[in-house]
Each structure stands twice: as C-alpha cells, then as structure tokens.
Amino acid sequence: MIEAVGLTKRYGDKTAVYNLSFQVRPGAVTGFLGPNGSGKSTTMRMILGLDNPTAGSVTIGGHPYRRLPNAPRQVGALLDAKAVHGGRSARNHLLSLAQLSGIPARRVDEVLGVVGLQNVAKKRSKGFSLGMGQRLGIAAALLGDPQVLLFDEPVNGLDPEGILWVRNLMKALAAEGRTVFVSSHLMSEMALTADHLIVIGRGQLLADMSVTDFISANSADFARVRTPDTEPQLREKLTSALTEAGGHVLPEQDGALRVTGLPLPRISDLAHGADVRLWELSPHQASLEEAYMRMTQGAVDYRSTIDQKAGLQQPLPPGAQPPMPVPGQGQPGWYAPPPPQQGAQPVPGGPAAPSGPAAPAGPYGAAQPGPYGAPGTPGAPAANPYAPQQVQTPGTAPQAAPAPQGQAPGAAPAAPPVPQQAPAAAPAPADLTKPEDAR
Numbered sequence: 308m309i310e311a312v313g314l315t316k317r318y319g320d321k322t323a324v325y326n327l328s329f330q331v332r333p334g335a336v337t338g339f340l341g342p343n344g345s346g347k348s349t350t351m352r353m354i355l356g357l358d359n360p361t362a363g364s365v366t367i368g369g370h371p372y373r374r375l376p377n378a379p380r381q382v383g384a385l386l387d388a389k390a391v392h393g394g395r396s397a398r399n400h401l402l403s404l405a406q407l408s409g410i411p412a413r414r415v416d417e418v419l420g421v422v423g424l425q426n427v428a429k430k431r432s433k434g435f436s437l438g439m440g441q442r443l444g445i446a447a448a449l450l451g452d453p454q455v456l457l458f459d460e461p462v463n464g465l466d467p468e469g470i471l472w473v474r475n476l477m478k479a480l481a482a483e484g485r486t487v488f489v490s491s492h493l494m495s496e497m498a499l500t501a502d503h504l505i506v507i508g509r510g511q512l513l514a515d516m517s518v519t520d521f522i523s524a525n526s527a528d529f530a531r532v533r534t535p536d537t538e539p540q541l542r543e544k545l546t547s548a549l550t551e552a553g554g555h556v557l558p559e560q561d562g563a564l565r566v567t568g569l570p571l572p573r574i575s576d577l578a579h580g581a582d583v584r585l586w587e588l589s590p591h592q593a594s595l596e597e598a599y600m601r602m603t604q605g606a607v608d609y610r611s612t613i614d615q616k617a618g619l620q621q622p623l624p625p626g627a628q629p630p631m632p633v634p635g636q637g638q639p640g641w642y643a644p645p646p647p648q649q650g651a652q653p654v655p656g657g658p659a660a661p662s663g664p665a666a667p668a669g670p671y672g673a674a675q676p677g678p679y680g681a682p683g684t685p686g687a688p689a690a691n692p693y694a695p696q697q698v699q700t701p702g703t704a705p706q707a708a709p710a711p712q713g714q715a716p717g718a719a720p721a722a723p724p725v726p727q728q729a730p731a732a733a734p735a736p737a738d739l740t741k742p743e744d745a746r
C-alpha cells in the first residue's frame with residue numbers, strides 16, 4: 308500500500324502539492340487524475356524518492372521508498388518513457404537496469420515478450436515510436452515483478468490495441484493483489500480501467516473514492532427529451548413549460564433537450580399538459596469525463612483564450628436559460644448539470660477500494676512462480692494473462708525501479724503534521740497558484 312500523509316512540495320514560490328493525504332491499496336487499479344500542472348508527476352516522484360517532500364511523508368508498505376529493503380524489486384514505475392539512452396537497444400537498456408538490481412538476464416527477455424517488443428529487442432530505442440517507447444518503459448517497470456506499480460500516463464501514444472493491452476495489463480496486475488497507481492488524462496479509459504480514483508487540482512485533494520461514487524457525487528441525473536424535429540414550436544413550448552415548473556432546460560447537440568431538476572414522470576405530465584408529443588424521454592447520468600470536468604474546471608490552470616470552457620460549451624439557442632452557478636464548482640457548463648444538494652464538494656467516503664487477495668509471493672520469492680511462466684511447463688504458473696506473446700521461462704528476477712537521482716539516500720522527509728487518514732474529499736482548494744514557475 309502507498310500512503311501519503313500531509314504531503315506538500317514547494318519549488319520556491321510555487322506550491323506544486325499541498326497537504327495531500329491518501330492511500331493506494333493493493334488489489335485495485337487506482338487512477339490518479341488532475342488537470343495539467345496539478346501535481347501528479349510531482350506526487351509520483353515523491354513516492355519514488357526522486358523528490359523530497361517539503362512537508363508530510365509518503366510511504367510504500369510503511370517505509371519511505373529510499374528505506375525500502377531492495378526497493379527496485381518491490382516497486383516498479385514508468386514515469387517518463389523517453390528517459391532511455393537512445394543509442395542502446397531495448398534489450399541492452401533493460402539489461403543495464405537489471406544488472407543494477409541483480410536481476411538475471413533471462414528476466415529481460417521475459418518482459419520483452421510480455422510487452423511485445425521481442426522482435427525489436429536488438430534495435431536502438433531512438434528509432435522507437437512513442438508507443439514502442441511506452442512499452443519499453445512498461446517492461447522496465449515490470450522487470451522486478453514488483454508488488455507496487457506506478458505508471459504516469461502509460462497509454463500515451465499507444466494505438467487502440469495497445470490501449471486495450473495496457474488496460475488488461477493493469478487489471479491483471481491488480482487482480483494478482485498488486486498495488487497499481489496510474490495517472491491518465493483519458494477519462495473514458497480510466498472509467499474502464501480504474502476501480503478507485505484520486506483526483507487532485509492545484510496540488511490539493513479533490514476526491515478519493517470509487518469510480519462509481521465519483522460519477523454519482525459529481526453529476527446529477529438528467530433527462531433527455533426530444534420533441535418531433537419537424538415541429539420546432541413544440542420544443543419551445545415544452546421548454547417554457549419545463550422552465551416554469553422549475554426545471555433547467557439546456558440544448559443537446561442533436562436538438563434534444565437536457566432537463567435537470569424534474570423527475571421523468573413530471574416531465575411527461577408537463578409535456579402532456581402542454582399538448583406536446585415526445586419522441587424521446589430517457590434517464591441519463593453524466594459520464595466520468597463530464598463528472599471530472601465538472602469537478603476540476605475550477606482548478607484548471609491552463610485554458611485557451613478562445614475557448615472559455617475548453618470547447619465543451621455550445622451557444623444557447625434563443626429562449627434557453629444558462630444553468631445556475633454552483634457554489635465552489637467553478638464555472639457551470641451545460642454539460643454539467645448541478646448536483647442535487649450535494650454542496651460544493653463531492654460526497655466523501657466512497658467505499659474503500661476493494662482489497663485484493665493477499666499478494667502471492669512472486670517468482671523471485673521462491674514460494675510461488677510469477678505470472679510470466681510458460682504454459683504447460685511443469686510447476687509453472689498459469690499462462691500470463693496480459694502477455695501479448697507468451698514468455699518461455701518462469702521468471703526469476705526483480706525489478707528495476709527508477710533510481711533516485713541526485714538525492715541522498717535516507718534523507719527522510721519531515722514528520723507529517725497531520726497524521727490523519729486520507730479524507731475522501733478535501734476542502735475547497737486554496738488558491739496556491741503563483742505567477743512564477745520556478746523551473
């Protein structure tokens with residue numbers, strides 16, 4: 308388990324991460340979301356001991372990364388797929404990582420097979436596509452068969468097949484009881500991959516809850532209503548009736564109306580009372596993307612000057628009313644109806660992330676073979692569920708996690724000032740933005 312308590316990082320005047328407390332539990336894929344510059348990479352670097360917290364602490368299995376016994380075999384990470392010596396072949400890159408951690412060379416060939424790079428293993432990585440580079444980074448993370456895995460934007464540059472493969476890989480790793488912490492900007496992908504979400508904005512915790520709870524806490528149910536396309540006056544008539552009855556009516560792209568604040572039977576009765584025929588009346592819930600946009604739109608640092616709501620808002624048609632602002636939720640958008648009496652913040656305390664089975668001893672712990680064994684091998688484990696190409700040999704090697712750079716080992720972070728359990732939802736973020744980026 309990864310546990311952050313009061314984690315704070317300042318770069319000069321810039322507060323990149325502020326008072327973050329959360330837990331990432333084993334047996335689940337935990338998605339790490341936040342707008343650009345919200346502090347995701349900084350948090351991951353602190354977890355991996357690559358940056359010292361200004362305050363607070365973060366531990367893996369109860370230890371700071373740098374005090375973990377045999378850390379490279381316990382924790383694997385993909386932070387920057389481009390951090391590879393381009394003149395080296397994929398195999399040599401992995402071999403050098405393996406040697407640093409005492410991992411046998413045969414393990415390199417196994418992970419090359421797992422990520423599907425075995426046929427280009429001897430090619431120099433500088434000729435690799437973005438997707439191939441991502442696969443090489445994932446291979447490095449898997450090298451030590453670690454129980455804890457961190458991936459920063461692992462699907463960046465992957466084609467649809469690659470994205471599906473990464474999704475299945477993450478899920479399979481979590482199903483084995485591993486701790487899988489993955490950042491992404493692809494909400495639709497996170498909705499399919501993650502069980503649990505940690506969302507930050509401007510370095511502060513916005514939400515810590517299951518995907519399902521996140522969507523329901525940050526989006527209201529709404530109804531889609533469609534009147535006959537051939538009779539636009541019916542649409543206007545219905546809009547007036549619904550608005551008079553207290554509903555919020557907003558246009559959808561296809562000419563339908565999105566209605567919040569009125570239950571479906573009431574909408575039906577009002578349409579009947581106004582003598583308006585309906586072609587559609589259906590219940591809906593916002594997607595993860597909509598819920599995420601709603602939550603983070605007040606914490607977005609970078610927004611185009613020519614697109615006030617990041618391209619998601621459409622002009623309102625004549626007669627339509629803009630939605631009421633929601634306190635603490637930034638700018639309202641037509642795509643994000645106000646939540647029902649939830650207040651400004653998401654509902655705290657989604658169910659805890661599912662606890663997976665106790666982590667099996669990896670192939671390097673002698674007790675059990677790992678997931679990379681070839682099928683049919685006597686005594687070998689079941690076929691690797693996520694290998695594009697089945698590997699041939701039961702593994703025997705630990706992992707290469709990123710080596711701390713330029714940091715004195717053992718430099719422990721300051722004691723956490725607020726040793727509380729991770730809150731499910733943090734208070735509204737303070738404005739920590741500074742005009743200067745110290746970088």
Ligand SMILES: Nc1ncnc2c1ncn2[C@@H]1O[C@H](COP(=O)(O)OP(=O)(O)OP(=O)(O)O)[C@@H](O)[C@H]1O
Pocket residue numbers: 318321322323341342343344345346347348349350744745746
């Ligand atoms: N070494 C550094 N020196 C100064 N500022 C930094 C440094 N590293 C990060 N920052 C700043 O801290 C903030 C958080 O950056 P970080 O890279 O952690 O965000 P992020 O959520 O990973 O962003 P993205 O989604 O764009 O990758 C940003 O404003 C960034 O400019």
